[in-house]
Amino acid sequence: MRSDARSNRLRILEAAAEVLALPGDTSLKSIARRAGVGQGTLYRHFPSRESLVLQVYGEEVEELTTAVPALLSTLCPSLALRAWLGRLVELGRCTPEFASAVHGATGTPTELCRQAHQPLLDALTALVDANEAAGTIAAGTTATDILLLVGPLWRVGTDEGDEEERARRARLFDVLMRGLCPLG
Structure with a gap:
C-alpha cells in the first residue's frame, strides 16, 4: 500500500473512532469529513459501514x-x-x-x-x-x-x-x- 493510502486509512480509522465515541451524527459522510478525505476514498478502504466499525x-x-x-x-x-x-x-x-x-x-x-x-x-x-x-x-x-x-x-x-x-x-x-x- 502506498504511503498516502496508508495515511488516509489511518486518518479514517482515527476519525471513525472519534466520531463513533460521540453522540450525534455517526454517518460515513461525517467520518470522511472529519478524516479530511472524500467519501470515495473512505469506501475504497472500507467498502461497508460494518467493515469500518469492525476495524x-x-x-x-x-x-x-x-x-x-x-x-x-x-x-x-x-x-x-x-x-x-x-x-x-x-x-x-x-x-x-x-x-x-x-x-x-x-x-x-x-x-x-x-x-x-x-x-x-x-x-x-x-x-x-x-x-x-x-x-x-x-x-x-x-x-x-x-x-x-x-x-x-x-x-x-x-x-x-x-x-x-x-x-x-x-x-x-x-x-x-x-x-x-x-x-x-
Whole structure:
C-alpha cells in the first residue's frame, strides 16, 4: 500500500473512532469529513459501514477471536461458549455501533459484510461445533442463530448504575444459555 493510502486509512480509522465515541451524527459522510478525505476514498478502504466499525474495534474483535482456543482448552464447551458470549454481550452493550455492525451479519449480508464479520463468525462457529460434538447444544445450531438471539441483550440495561437493569441482563443471559446448552 502506498504511503498516502496508508495515511488516509489511518486518518479514517482515527476519525471513525472519534466520531463513533460521540453522540450525534455517526454517518460515513461525517467520518470522511472529519478524516479530511472524500467519501470515495473512505469506501475504497472500507467498502461497508460494518467493515469500518469492525476495524475500529479491531483490537476487541481480535481478543474475542483469539480467546476461543484458550477457553476451549480450560473449560468445558458449554462454559467456554458462556464465557465468550458474555464478553461479546458486554462489548456490544457498551459499544452500540459495534453491536449494530455485528448484527449486520445476521441478515442477508453482502460478501463484503460477510468478510468483515468472518473472524467473529469463525470463532463462534468453533464454540458451537465444540458444543455440538459434546452433545451440549442442539445439532444444526449456527453462529448466526446465536447472534440473532444475543442481539436483544445488547439493548438491555445500558445504564450501568441501574442495579435492576443489570440483574435483568444477567437473568436474560442465563435464560439464553440454558436454552442454548440445556445439557451442558
